[in-house]
Amino acid sequence: MNAAAARKDGPDLSVIVPVHNAEDHLPELVGQVFALEDSGLRCQMICLDDASSDDSVAVLRDLAQRHPGLEIIERTENRGAGHARNDAWPHASGRYTIFFDADDTLHGEVLAEAISDMDADPEVDVAVFAYRYEREETASFTDMGYEDQKILEQLLQGGRMTIGSVENMARxxxxxxxxxxxxLRTGHYKRAGMRFGSTKVNNDILGHWHSLLLARSIMVCRAVNCTHIVHPQGNNLTNAFGAERLTMFDALEETYDFLEGRPDLRRRYAHHFWALANRLVRWARPRLDPALHLQFEARYADLLGRLDLGDLTRMRTKHAADLADSLVNHLTR
Structure with a gap:
């Protein structure tokens, strides 16, 4: 089916948004999404309310009166953003889907351009964009993290956009x-069984790996599609370092389950997984409540116990000898 026919039959873009106590942010984001229709794109927006205790649902119902493309799913139990995204995902009917957060800023013109580029190449299943941070308390902007900037520059080589295979885009x-x-190209990922993790912390790891490893081709774009708002209160799950942080290992285990179920992918990309696990552990360990250190180390040891000897050998001889040494040292100490 060509793009023109698809526009007659259904939306071009589905925007899935988990909502929890976001009443102050919803009108602006809904406006940003449906402003895309001025560029000729038909939009579906699915907001799943994850047991908000504020007036988020009432705000959404009012907005839905003005925007027929806005759909609301209500939940009475708070289960986290990963479950919310997974529950909303079957309802997405757009040719493309983006999973967004209620309190961030969407740059819709970037999405419109990317949809045009992806329509021109039906093998491209995902476009990956640059992003920026806004510090809410100062309204100041910062670029992406340094490592993310480095990865994008290595891939883009000064260009606006590049397309490549999963192997070439493994960084x-x-x-x-x-x-x-x-x-995301909706139909492709629905057929492939993409989903997010089940944990409240780090549920986006599995979604990230699914979106890349299940793609036929990947498009990387220099354009910024999202301004991520960093709130000063420090009460979001990213900044949680009590017992809930231990579920980081559940998220990693779930992602490794995915790799173990696809041995060819595991062999090719295991060193990327163990680099991620090592990096997350190094980041979380000094921030964790000291009373949880023993549990934390035990959970990491359990995860390392799943390390495949062949993968470890390939790490040591071909990919990342220092990483292999670090993993072995942790296991044998």
Whole structure:
């Protein structure tokens, strides 16, 4: 089916947004999404309310009166953003889908351009964008993290956009696991069984790996599609370092389950997975409540116990000898 016919039959873009106590942010984001229709794109927006205790649902119902493309799913139990995305995903009917957050800023003109580029190449299943941070308390902007900038520059080589195979784009597995900087070809990922993790912390790791490793081709774009708002209160799950942080290992285990179920992918990309696990552990360990250190180390040891000897040998001889040494040292100490 060509793009013109698809526009007659259904939306071009589905935007899936988990909502939890976001009443102040919803009108602006809904406006940003449906402003895309001015460029000729038909939009579906699915907001799944994850048991908000504020007036988020009332705000959404009011907005839906003005925007017929806005659909609301209500949940009475708070299960986290990963479950919300997974529950909303079957309802997506657009040719493309983006998973977004309620309190961030969407740059719709970038999505419109990417959809045009992806329509021109039906083998491209995901577009990965640059992003920026805004510090809410100062309204100041910062670029992406340094490592993310480095990865994008290595791939783009000064250009606006590049397209390549998963093998050529494997550096992106080390990109920060955000859900909102990727535009997905809906039908392809539904057939492939893409989903997000079941944990409240780091549920986006599995979605990130699915979106890259299940793609036929990947498009990387220099354009910024999202301004991620960093809130000063420090009460989001990213900044949680109590017992909930231990579920980081559940998220990693779930992602490794995916790799173990596809041995060819595991052999080719295991060193990227173990680099991610090592990096997350190094980041979380000094921030964790000291009372949880023993549990934390035990969980990491359990995860390392799944390390395949062949993968370890390939790491040591071909990919990342220092990483292999670090993993072995942790296991044998």
């Amino acid at each position: 992106l597995l080390g990109f920060t696991n955000y859900p909102w900087n990727k535009l």
